[in-house]
Amino acid sequence: MTSPSVLAAARRWRTDRLTELRAWLAIPSVSADPARAADVAHAARWLASWQSAHGARVDVRPTAGGRDVVLGYWPAPPGAPLVVIYGHYDVQPAGPRWSSDPFSSVVRSGVLYARGAGDDKGQLFAHLCALDAWRQAGVPPVQVLVIAEGAEEVGSPGFDAVLRPLARRVRPVAVVVSDTERDDDGAPTVTVSQRGHLVARLEVDTGGPDVHPGRLGGAVVDPGLVLAKALLTLHDELLPTLGARPADALGAQPRMRTDGVQPRTRTDAAVARAAGGRAMTGPGMDERITTRGALSVTRLTAGAQGSAIPARSAARIDLRVPPRADPADVLLRARRLLDGLAPRGTTVRLHVIAATPGLETMPDALTRRAAEEACAVGFGRPPAYVRSGGTIPAVGMMARTFGIRPLLLGFGTPGGNAHGPDEAMDLAGWAAGVDTSAALLSALAPSIRAGPVSARLQSDHHKGSRWVRSGAPLARIEGEE
Incomplete structure (x- = not known):
């Protein structure tokens, strides 16, 4: 007391x-x-x-x-x-x-x-x-x-x-x-x-200088389109696989330990209010923001000046992984998905900035x-x-x-x-x-x-x-x- x-x-x-x-x-x-x-x-x-x-x-x-x-x-x-x-x-x-x-x-x-x-x-x-x-x-x-x-x-x-x-x-x-x-x-x-957290920089480099889209558009690889494809690949093919290999800071367990306590589930309306008018992805919002993986693009860059086609593009990504997903395993899967994605003469690299397990x-x-x-x-x-x-x-x-x-x-x-x-x-x-x-x-x-x-x-x-x-x-x- x-x-x-x-x-x-x-x-x-x-x-x-x-x-x-x-x-x-x-x-x-x-x-x-x-x-x-x-x-x-x-x-x-x-x-x-x-x-x-x-x-x-x-x-x-x-x-x-x-x-x-x-x-x-x-x-x-x-x-x-x-x-x-x-x-x-x-x-x-x-x-x-x-x-x-x-x-x-x-x-x-x-x-x-x-x-x-x-x-x-x-x-x-x-x-x-x-x-x-x-x-x-x-x-x-x-x-x-x-x-x-x-x-x-x-x-x-x-x-x-x-x-x-x-x-x-x-x-x-x-x-x-x-x-x-x-x-x-x-x-x-x-x-x-x-959730766990991976912060990374996804880079695309097509080599050479920036070029005029009227003269060479259609002949050169556009790094922005390659970057878009890489991001969609991670979103569509990586996210559904997350959580398959459990990992916990105190040891792996078969399912979430609740000790009979039922965590509150936020309603979709409550999550939408918190988003302040942003467009929403779909129902089941509480699960989407707490126990599922999520890929967010927090920064996009391209090296061109004016209206030229750039030779390079990059995205800083924020990847949230379920509490039991192993960030090292997630990173390995991501790199495997990106292997072979780049057209000839183009490189796609994923540089990890920070990784934290859930x-x-x-x-x-x-x-x-x-x-x-x-x-x-x-x-x-x-x-x-x-x-x-x-x-x-x-x-x-x-x-x-x-x-x-x-x-x-x-x-x-x-x-x-x-x-x-x-x-x-x-x-x-x-x-x-x-x-x-x-x-x-x-x-x-x-x-x-x-x-x-x-x-x-x-x-x-x-x-x-x-x-x-x-x-x-x-x-x-x-x-x-």
Whole structure:
């Protein structure tokens, strides 16, 4: 049972915490933009400093990509189990069509608008506020290790390398991830599966220069037509075969594990509403976006200037694969289909940019019961169970490294435009997320066995890492209101 004093502390400091969140959101930590590297580092320092100032011991681990992983250790009584909370502090580029400055947050009708409000600074900060409320009321009932990365939006390069040595020193009994949206009716969600992901560049090269279509059209191979044929081949012949060979980050199983829980099925109308007026492919939308493969073309390019026939064309493709499909097997099948497709003198190449396996994430019964109890405290209702068509690479990495199925507990605002203009977090939902997180820590404590945290984690002598000692002042953020 969550102590009333913990919830009271969270509510007493809510206004101050919201001001702090808005200061963090003001840092444009766009990991995909090299020009924003200093801002990404700034956001990491802000997060480290905030946790340190509120009682955590903080370790900043550099990655090969230059985007630090921030580890915050929040202590508990001896023998208490360890819970990992994951989130990310990097954000997507702003993009067009915002009604206000994406990095100068505004509140309209109880909704906070800013890049990162829901994905993922706002959700991660809800957990941090809950931890601080426990600290003010006494001490958290479980040890907590907050793992925050700065490269989730670019596929989490370097994150696995940080996790592997960490896993030799800690054994969490639960891993909590809040990086998804709530259900359409406002209930928090538990995501029970996510699709795998292949990002690739499909290139066609016919050799030679660009040529005039009036003089040589019909005689030369058009790379755009070859590219179109290659894309249709992948769509028509590859997609129907996906899922034939099962693969799971925790071991292959014959069918999806649901433990008697029936994930909610979205109606076609609900999916169509989420698409915002886009033309739709057909019925069975929930299955199409969660358990089937999908091929999307996210970029098309050709090298010609003016009205010439180009010699080269390319497409960047986003291939989502079912939770149990092996991305390596999918890639092998794709390349076999493309072999022999090119006319003489033409090359067709498929270059992989990133590959992430899918995962089933149905939590075990004890963790699920704890989540349901916590959601009843924070939101007044149990969570919805949903399948996801998206992919969070770090989830699979943590599942493999820690040997545990993460609890994907979404607090984000339904239809919150996580990667689009006017990204939003409703403040009532954010406050309920804080209370839910506080309650979750309490609900997990009696349900699971203690897992030791190595003394090395609690030391301040890590080679290659930078500790920020507890009690350090909170750095002032430029542009803070």
